[in-house]
Amino acid sequence: MGTRLRGPLAVLLTGAVLVSGCTAGGDMADEDGGGDGTRVDVAEQELLWEECDSGLPGSECTVFEVPLDYEAPDGERIEIAVKRFPATGDDVIGSLLVNPGGPGGSGFDFVDHAPYTVSEAVRESFDVVGFDPRGVGRSTPLTCLDAEEIDDYLGTDYGGGEADDLADLSPEGLDQIEAKSRAFVEACEENDPELMRNIGTADVARDMDVLRGLLGDEQLTYLGASYGTHIGAQYAEQFPERVRALVLDGAVDPSQDQLSVSVQQATGFETALRSFVEDCLTRPDCPLGSPGDSVDQGIAVLDDFLADTAAEPLSSATDDDREVNRARAELGVLAALYTENWWPRVREALTDAMEGGDGTGLLLLGDDLYGRGDLAEYENSTAALVAVNCSDSEAPREVEAYAEAAAEAAQESPMFGPMLAWGALTCAFWPEEAVAPLAELNAPGTDPIMVVGTTRDSATPYAWSEALAAQLDSGFLVTRDGDGHTGYRMGDDCVDTMVDDYLLELAVPDDGMACAGPRADEVG
Template identity: 80%
Template sequence: MGARVRVGATLLAGAVLLSGCGLGGGDTAGEDGGAPVEFTEQELAWEECESGLPGSECAVFEVPMDYDAPDGERIEIAVKRVPATGDEALGSLVVNPGGPGGSGYDFVDHSPYTVSEAVRANFDVVGFDPRGVGRSTPLTCLDTEEIDDLLGTDYGTGRGADDLADLSPEGLEQIEDTSRSFVEACEENAPDLMRNMGTADVARDMDLLRALLGDDRLTYLGASYGTHIGAQYAEQFPDRVRALVLDGAVDPSQDQLSVSVQQATGFETALRAFVEDCLGTTECPIGERGDTVEEGIANLEAFLDEVAVEPLDTATDDGRELNKARAELGVLAALYTESWWPRVREALTDAMEGGDGTGLLLLGDDLYGRGDRAEYENSTAALMAVNCSDSPAPREVEAYAEAAALAGEESPVFGPTLAWGALPCAFWPEEAVAPQAELNAAGADPIMVLGTTRDSATPYAWSEALADQLESGFLVTRDGDGHTGYRMGDDCVDEIVDGYLLELSVPEDGGVCAAALAG
């Protein structure tokens, strides 16, 4: 499931956001029931952060690389907090923006916008970089040029006879080699860490953080992939749940390629909303007022076909051109939040009318963490490692070709990329992959699942499914566009979330906001 779209963004290099394994550790666990005693006896040595909101504090703590071998290698987890603005805090609100690979550490700096004033007054807002991410002990696999090649791979349009991608045996071999090379690079650079990147371990790290913060129970806000961290936490530590808001949920019961197809459907819905909005403006590069959405999408597809054959020049100094795959990423950025729609329209105008691919290229860079233009953050490595660790994936390349064709029927623009992007998981070490499992968090206090009806990255059906799977789950619905629901302009949703976080209030009708809007 991160400037980039970091407010509840799911980064995509394949739609593989599923469940992890259960709690391990056996007799190594301390009295805390999670991490061994020597870890729970650490102290967070808070210091003024080098950057961030005024008054923010930063610290580092250690966790076992492998919870089943706690006497072995340790890794570091970087954490940041912004103290409550009120006089008496209720405790800590731990936050995560999604990913996998999103930085909770950086997400804290956005707290004036991502949580309400009332929540900030009553909670220290705390974020951490999950294992393998950012300022925590990082997982690094490919260098910048190699990630450029990975993200620039053209997987085809999925539109049958007019498909411009080379899906001959040689073409399939090239796609397979690209994916296999990613896994081999992880194996060479960080063989132990890559085997311990699953969400179940992230949840255990978060429970250790909860203990070090001095909170008896966890209060948590997780967006997109962050919902899976929260659901895993509730599964392993149901008696330590105070309040969990799981916003833009991932469905942990789905296998990876099923998720690819379903996610394609979500992006197709979001694309149609973007195109409809564009056609209603005075300057829309993919059509004019009066055109149908189908005509606008057809014009966009024609443009993507053109850059597949003749990539556009860009003003970057690294030699990259705008090919079809990179143009898709630029358009994809628009589908996370409506606030980016004007920027994507401008970038499409530059490309389609001026032959300049820079705007779309930079939008894709922002989405995948090439923020300083010189190199990527390690979010792409973390994304793949977590996705491939969290549930089984087919080992035959043919299965991905079939999924790409099916996803292409649901979303000709994005479907094939979503399916083929999961191919590295076919080569991930099998001993590092968790079994498929549903999560029910039996015994936990009420858990809020918040779904948006036209969510692009995490289809609304996933929120419905997770709320059903969780024994104490209840669903709140935002009727709208964009990714995630809290602090997205719906006062009804915000009031329900705040009431739950502050007072543990559970609405009798979780769908009240959708019902009110529909009326």
Template identity: 55%
Template sequence: MDMGTVAEPAVRRGPRARRAACAALALAVVLAGCGGPNRPGGSEDAPGGLAAFYDQEIAWSDCGDGFECGAFEVPLDYADPGGERLDIAVRRLPAASGDPLGSLVVNPGGPGGSGFDYAAMAPSAVSADVRDRFDVVGFDPRGVGRSSPITCLEPAAMDDFLGVDYLSRDGDSDPAELTAAGVAELVDTNRAFVAGCRERAGELMRHLGTANVARDMDVLRAALGDHRLTYLGKSYGTYLGAHYADLFPDRVRALVLDGAMDPSLDVVDLGVQQAQGSETALRAFTAHCLDLPDCPLGGSGDSVESGIDRIEDMLDTAGRRPLRNGLDNGLEARRSWLELGVLSALYSESYWPRLSTALADAFDGDGTGLLRLAGDLYNRDDPRHYANYTSALVAVNCSDRPAPRAVDAYTDAVADAEDASPVFGAGLTWGALTCAYWPQDAVADPEPLDAPGAAPILVVGTTRDNATPYAWAEALAGDLDSGVLLTREGDGHTAYLRGDPCVDTAVDTYLLRADPPADGTVCPE
């Protein structure tokens, strides 16, 4: 579908009867809404064998700037609650009113993003009205940050993994040509990543799937004393929220799933469709640039296609001969890294000026600006260190979704992806190859996430989102029995607190009152 066009929303009848019941009670329960008061919680609903975990109380300590930090325990394997345990790091900002309705648990996405760090951004990530009535709580999921982080490769090997050149540079061949030698290099690099996970993470790598993280989040809910969960998840955080709702539908108060992922896709389809969304975002950036003076892609009389062709030509040139790198980080400014730099800048319109400058430099032979943007995307903060984001991202994705085991399946998918997305198709599709070598017994069986019986769940999609295409929001809202779709017409990844008062008001009202907007609402109004 054309990602710049809002499709007619599908009819979803699940939440309407519940909204009618909420309307009848609106005068009696203004802030808590149909959800009612959310405290106190308890462990009476603990699944079998898990009462000790659900009975935990977090020992909070002051960690500066009004925040409190602590930890709680979860079993490594929920099938063996008496076995090894993991400590999960958690941070909260107490409600400004001093009289909270409950906790708002937040997740920034990834997978691999730190909820612990995201909670520290509460003043900019959550509105003042919501912060006034909720404790804002973020945790590092298992395998991430401060919660038994998984690290699969040394920094130099991670550079090779992220920057592997999937296009041939043999002799005078066109760098867009994929050869048997190029495929063999891809296979070796991805096998080495999985071998590194086995060596460094051991049993942990088999228990990093999102269903486990959702169970951890329910333990957190109980430890916070909340009877039901109020949640804001962005990007991958929408997948986590959908898992939670499906596992614990009766414990849902209000879930905002912003920048939604489609649970039905395997890892190859995920990469192909993300490439299509990124191509749509690149076209939006290019059209915007061409209307500005001094656009490096051309002038107002030039076409979007000609501007994108210029980017593609630069990337092809870098595939033959690396551009200059002004950073002391040992990277070669070849196509793979430069492509990641362009991709990074499409996550937010606020990065577009940096992208314009970086592209102008790249056309002059200097890849430094694009390398900086690529480093932002993968948390490569210095030449000697990576945050564990990339290891966690790959490990969780490969644990969550099925993947073809034959390399030919990826070769075929790349051909289709390149037709839809000449710039990003091959790179994002080959990025799924790691999962072909992930331990089969660590991969979840695909199941629908429909959360029957859950309270209304708000799914938010942006029409020209590069990372999570708008069609994914439509799909997730349609899959959830009580899904409610809110659409933002615009660019960039995610919608809440991105400058659209229509979206912000709808999300805040839902969080505060458990009262969603009408299904199919489009913002701006």
């Protein structure tokens, strides 16, 4: 779960949003198009729950409406799709709203994984509720590129041939990446210019407050992972008095602009890459070397393999025309850096590719990251990912800034750093009037907010969790010492207990509590 890669060059996450003049979603009103023309407050909607067509047995589904533009509340409305898994116990506290990250991740689908992502004790006491944020999935979706165009967008090698070096693009490669980035923005503009201007996280937080009210909860209880932490922090900034408990797991640092996020993220991916290679080298089936080889030796083998795919793409058994070039091979390898659960699958895919020239496994891993559920269609998560990232914080408008950032990122992560930096280039062309100014989120006046950080998190470096916990006036940090993305329900009983006690009983451990194995020790 959590934040995923974006674009052919994989930049992730969001920056900060400064909200001014915001009121609760329940205060918004617009015209009821189906009756006597009287004004109807969005808070007066009724959630009409029905049995869901698919997913977790017993779950219920509905939709509600929100203003497309909260500054024009009497204008167009859009739909938000919601799924609920009712509490299994008799002593129900209320609703637990959840979001898995992205941007572009489906909170609606996330509810189906509640038996694994939320403890039994929490499920007994809370209705688990997820929604697709505006622009995503079953809610009113933003569509930019079609499936063939996304294939092209994700599969472009910008360096070309054996000289593939994203830290120092050729003039031809630079022209190509700039053209691809502009084309993405132009496609969003052509398909839905109003939604692309009203898709930022500040508006998602307002939608979530409307939902909180419709669910009948006086205050919000929320579990957000990865980018979902930004939704929670934005909520606290806008509605501090309505916060009951927020768990922000694998945090985004809202004080960083879009390009800085990309460069800093290189450190997380480099750390995760070294952990993956170190583990691989202890196994007899590791394609990167043998027990006794150093991590640097294993990474060198992987780097040589990726360079070879730039010169000679791999074959694939999928029934389409995609070549498994360096860009697509890298996406497959990056899948390993999100969770240890994928390490065996990536080792097998690398073995097939390096020993048999078969890139099918790597290609399918990349498809999983980007929501390509079949060979004909993508989910719209890529469009939402780009749109939210570019809307949520400022980014440089000069292409030269991205070249400098690519060189800087290469120092932290030679293999993946440059593509993280170049992946932010789409934001250079996003409509300026749709971009929120940069600011910290402090959320003064809230009850205590839990931030969970994992020391070797790939997608959201641990330093970001430290930063968010420090920025939030009531933030406190819980640390998981481990690999993989996010901390709750990742195999550490210590973290799980602290999260559960906080959600259920509002128990607040000492700030800086660190979990290493079965017990908690105070650090710092």
